[in-house]
Amino acid sequence: MDIKVNVRESEGDAYVVDLAGEIDVYTSPKVKDAITELIDQGHYNLVINLEKVRYIDSTGLGVLIGGLKRVREHGGSVNLVCTNPQIKKIFDITGLVKIFGIFDDEQSAMKALV
Amino acid sequence: MDIKVNVRESEGDAYVVDLAGEIDVYTSPKVKDAITELIDQGHYNLVINLEKVRYIDSTGLGVLIGGLKRVREHGGSVNLVCTNPQIKKIFDITGLVKIFGIFDDEQSAMKALV
Amino acid sequence: MNAPEAAAQAPGRVELRIPAKAEWVAVARLAAAAVASRLRFSMDEIDDLKLAIAEACTNCIHQSEAIETIEIRWEAGPTGLRVSVNGDGRGPRIESVKSGSGEEEARAGGLGVFLIRSLMDEVEYDVDPHRGPRLVMVKHVQS
Amino acid sequence: MNAPEAAAQAPGRVELRIPAKAEWVAVARLAAAAVASRLRFSMDEIDDLKLAIAEACTNCIHQSEAIETIEIRWEAGPTGLRVSVNGDGRGPRIESVKSGSGEEEARAGGLGVFLIRSLMDEVEYDVDPHRGPRLVMVKHVQS
Numbered sequence: 001m002d003i004k005v006n007v008r009e010s011e012g013d014a015y016v017v018d019l020a021g022e023i024d025v026y027t028s029p030k031v032k033d034a035i036t037e038l039i040d041q042g043h044y045n046l047v048i049n050l051e052k053v054r055y056i057d058s059t060g061l062g063v064l065i066g067g068l069k070r071v072r073e074h075g076g077s078v079n080l081v082c083t084n085p086q087i088k089k090i091f092d093i094t095g096l097v098k099i100f101g102i103f104d105d106e107q108s109a110m111k112a113l114v
Numbered sequence: 115m116d117i118k119v120n121v122r123e124s125e126g127d128a129y130v131v132d133l134a135g136e137i138d139v140y141t142s143p144k145v146k147d148a149i150t151e152l153i154d155q156g157h158y159n160l161v162i163n164l165e166k167v168r169y170i171d172s173t174g175l176g177v178l179i180g181g182l183k184r185v186r187e188h189g190g191s192v193n194l195v196c197t198n199p200q201i202k203k204i205f206d207i208t209g210l211v212k213i214f215g216i217f218d219d220e221q222s223a224m225k226a227l228v
Numbered sequence: 229m230n231a232p233e234a235a236a237q238a239p240g241r242v243e244l245r246i247p248a249k250a251e252w253v254a255v256a257r258l259a260a261a262a263v264a265s266r267l268r269f270s271m272d273e274i275d276d277l278k279l280a281i282a283e284a285c286t287n288c289i290h291q292s293e294a295i296e297t298i299e300i301r302w303e304a305g306p307t308g309l310r311v312s313v314n315g316d317g318r319g320p321r322i323e324s325v326k327s328g329s330g331e332e333e334a335r336a337g338g339l340g341v342f343l344i345r346s347l348m349d350e351v352e353y354d355v356d357p358h359r360g361p362r363l364v365m366v367k368h369v370q371s
Numbered sequence: 372m373n374a375p376e377a378a379a380q381a382p383g384r385v386e387l388r389i390p391a392k393a394e395w396v397a398v399a400r401l402a403a404a405a406v407a408s409r410l411r412f413s414m415d416e417i418d419d420l421k422l423a424i425a426e427a428c429t430n431c432i433h434q435s436e437a438i439e440t441i442e443i444r445w446e447a448g449p450t451g452l453r454v455s456v457n458g459d460g461r462g463p464r465i466e467s468v469k470s471g472s473g474e475e476e477a478r479a480g481g482l483g484v485f486l487i488r489s490l491m492d493e494v495e496y497d498v499d500p501h502r503g504p505r506l507v508m509v510k511h512v513q514s
């Protein structure tokens with residue numbers, strides 16, 4: 001019942017945010033802080049890896065949407081790595097599959113950024 | 115929140131009862147039935163494998179104690195396979211380590227039977 | 229994992245009360261999973277119920293700061309599960325909508341209720357001005 | 372997994388009511404784990420709390436058939452967790468001890484209470500003849 005957030009630099013100007021655990025109303029501020037910090041530092045091409053996320057709620061989706069909006073203002077984008085079927089279903093139901101790039105592995109998410 | 119019970123014949127006259135899941139006040143009757151059936155059929159040398167048991171309560175312990183008492187009346191014995199530290203702790207606290215043979219793997223539990 | 233004997237289970241009623249604070253929502257979520265797994269729900273349906281109930285709690289928390297506790301009531305019957313989520317405050321009056329702390333929060337609130345409506349079979353929502361918001365949701369078990 | 376920020380958490384009170392039936396004890400057990408994980412308990416201590424609370428519920432169920440519901444109340448404070456488990460019946464009177472259905476059941480009862488005393492730091496036990504058994508248990512967080 002916690003979230004682990006790890007931020008690392010990748011190829012080009014891209015950054016990867018690895019999330020592990022559960023993103024809910026309690027833990028999502030921690031995710032938001034990490035994404036906000038990256039954007040404040042001028043990094044607008046992000047891959048957010050949700051492979052180890054077991055649960056996400058609307059607050060977590062809100063954080064991802066907020067991040068996407070901010071990077072788009074700077075011509076950047078957010079691609080997600082997501083393999084968990086239940087989480088994929090949440091992106092389907094909400095129609096967010098249409099606004100995020102969602103990929104099965106980090107490499108594809110990375111390639112699609114640039 | 116369920117228990118899986120599997121009974122199989124092994125070397126000699128010995129039988130192995132594989133348990134997987136959680137043994138509590140709700141699921142222990144299923145365990146008791148399996149052990150009782152074996153004993154009723156005249157099998158008094160049992161290995162009960164708890165390697166895949168994540169939780170056991172006093173009802174579960176009561177079923178194991180009951181089985182041990184019945185096989186002892188016929189000169190048999192019950193050896194347990196247990197590697198989970200939390201479950202080992204329960205056997206320690208209750209002093210049941212002294213009345214059951216508790217082993218780290220099935221082979222040792224089997225050898226100690228005969 | 230889903231005990232077939234659960235099918236024949238007697239109806240049951242479970243009630244949970246947690247503080248209306250973000251850190252306690254996980255307790256409701258795990259209790260929701262535990263209750264649902266006592267019925268004939270699939271793993272996917274259990275996940276749906278967890279999320280819907282957690283969203284209802286989150287909604288209570290965002291609704292008004294006057295809400296102090298959240299009460300969740302599950303009624304398990306042979307055809308499914310009925311869940312009500314009530315915010316409960318001690319203040320003289322619960323404002324019906326909290327002035328959101330920004331666009332993102334309002335958006336999340338909308339998404340939350342949208343998710344609940346998508347995941348549950350029946351949803352009723354109202355706000356009692358003296359007690360707070362109340363969501364009643366039903367999910368049927370596949371027969 | 373244990374959030375360090377949980378250390379600074381405000382006190383909270385959680386209440387759960389389940390039917391006094393074997394199949395619902397798992398709900399109390401999972402809720403117990405969820406509540407404990409909001410505090411600074413180690414994984415081992417969370418397992419201890421799960422078992423102690425489940426044993427208290429099991430004890431209520433074995434105590435008397437007149438008991439219909441079990442109420443569990445957690446009070447989380449900065450020094451630890453206080454848990455009370457009450458059996459509650461609607462009958463005019465709760466017999467203080469159920470005539471056991473055999474030696475094994477009585478044995479298990481004794482083992483259960485013995486386990487609770489071993490796993491918790493403080494335990495108080497009494498039976499209210501009009502309401503049923505009541506167990507109050509405290510576990511301190513290591514400081």
Ligand SMILES: Nc1ncnc2c1ncn2[C@@H]1O[C@H](COP(=O)(O)OP(=O)(O)O)[C@@H](O)[C@H]1O
Pocket residue numbers: 065094095096099334335336337338339340342
């Ligand atoms: N399915 C979606 N697809 C795209 N954007 C979405 C979606 N859901 C929410 N959003 C974002 O959230 C905003 C409003 O969402 P909504 O859920 O309708 O919240 P509210 O009901 O509070 O207005 C939209 O403008 C959009 O930016």
Ligand SMILES: Nc1ncnc2c1ncn2[C@@H]1O[C@H](COP(=O)(O)OP(=O)(O)O)[C@@H](O)[C@H]1O
Pocket residue numbers: 179208209210213477478479480481482485
């Ligand atoms: N630690 C133990 N070591 C050996 N036997 C035990 C132990 N705990 C329980 N038993 C078995 O259960 C019986 C009584 O156990 P106890 O827990 O004292 O129950 P009660 O309080 O109901 O009498 C003993 O006679 C023994 O067979």
